[in-house]
Amino acid sequence: MRPMDFSKRKNAFPSYLIFLSMLLFLCSCAGSSAFKRGKKLETLKNYDEALQSFEQALKNDPRNHEYRLYYERARFEAAIAHFDQGRRLREAGNLEESLAEFQRASAIDPSNSLAAQEVRSVQKMIQDRQKVQEAEKKKLGEIVEKNKVNGTREILNPTLTTSINLKLTKDLKTAYETIGKLGGINVIFDSDLGQKLQTQTPLELNSVTIIEALDLLALQTKTYWTAVNKNTILVATDNQQTRQLYEEQIIKTFYLGNSLAATDLAETITMLRARHTRQNCHGGKSFAVHR
Template sequence: MMARNGLIGASLRAAALVSAAALLAGCATTAAFRDGELAAQVEDWDSAVEYYRQAVQDDPQNAEYRVALHRAMINAAREHYARAEALEETGALVEAVRAYRRAGELDPGNNDALYRAAELERAIRDRIEASRSRAPIEDMRDVASRAADPPLLEPSSGEPLSLRFVDQSVQDILDFIGNATGVNINFDQQFQDRQYSVQLDGVTVEEALDQILMANQYFYKVLGPRNVIVVPDTPQKRLQYEDQVIRTFFVSHTDVTELATLLQQIIRGGAPTPVQPQIVPNGLSNTITVRATPAVTAVIERVIAANDRPRAEIIVDIEILEVNRERTRAFGLDLSQYSIGAVFAPDAA
């Protein structure tokens, strides 16, 4: 009987201690929620979010706590978004990006905040690129480009041309253009005249020559600022008259072998040309040397400029936090330290 009473007493004491511990835990949770309510009353939404999160962690099943946390997060997101807009207006783009990002974290449904952050990050990168000093390699490219430029046509009159000819000699039409613009037009010995009708209004001398000669299967080559020669458009004549220029392109960021392969694929995939360009990469000096016509060289230059760029970099800030959501609560007596023994004796009964 005494053993039984002792067991009951120990159980009651343990239950009392467990109840007291639960009461203390409830008080702690209530304190976190109460602090969150106080912060919300003064519209300190960032603090309110932290307090409400603590309350939800302590009592995840409490719907009131979860609703309060959601409300605080939405209001905090609005505050950060408004702050980001103000920072953006003052030009503090880095701080504005952080505020937009924070608004997006608090309110994942706010796509506009994430979009604005991405736009500002792009603007920051553009500012950094614009502020960088011009690389010496760019000056070298400009010098090489100017040295290889073909002569340009410089007519004495820059007035637009208006032409109206019906069944007239192509040579007579070209002579008229030459007289009107002060350009000497010469003809290849294999040039054959023919009748042609044309009507053009408000065109330059280059546009007029291109249209008339292309329609009659001719092309022209500029010999000087005011001298051109008209030639039949055949592979043999192209090979004879088209200039070959040699350009060396300095490459800064791209592998020259890969870039040369890309250029060769582009050239092979285009329309066949009478003069096949030669593209030679040099891994030691990190350059590409090209021998081609000025027109093809200009295309190659644009392709190299478009591909010889710094590789994109992604900077990721990582913060590793170790979170243990399982809180160990040890309250009351450790009953494993106690043992209760009983002896059943049938004879005594």
């Protein structure tokens, strides 16, 4: 039996060699294919996917020094790419997206101390910004509460109460400002109106009050106005989104009476301008104030 067993194992040995050779060949082919794909992606500066391909090639052939070299280089380039993108986003004010890029750079290359430093720095910037916003919100709430009056658009109190006859021939902005001046009303325009403010708006009004004139102008131009306080209105494009924004988020909490102190007004304008600057980075609403 022993000679027979030895003979069988001896005859099977070439089969084992063939099997191992085929296995090594397949691994080599897989590694070579992933390596070639990685080089192509690296040429296209797609460092993230190139890194994945080189990692796969190295996994299939761990002793291949060329694969290791390309893998380390792609890892370095990918980390740098995310680091640079993080800086650009930070400079643009997109702190959350910037933080994600720095975190990605640090994860790819943990030895990159600059990336780890930027992660901590941007996290602090986000925390500081949140503190400022909370302080502004609290201060604005105090101002609003101190000067709050009840009502909606009925709080508007034009200085001219008699009927007027008016022929408007210029642009939308001028039309609203003309009616506003007649009634002693300040006009705030939503910046989303954009070029629409320059649209010619011919309109003839006879025997109407200031509020009726505003309503007719809004109807004619598909705009929307609402009272901010007794002598100020805000004008915006008339759509559901705009109405919801101003009626629910601003107007319901921002009725400022005529008794608003000069210091409160200055603080309010400063905070709104600061919000405008930040929100513009994310497509937020902004204001233009005309007196």
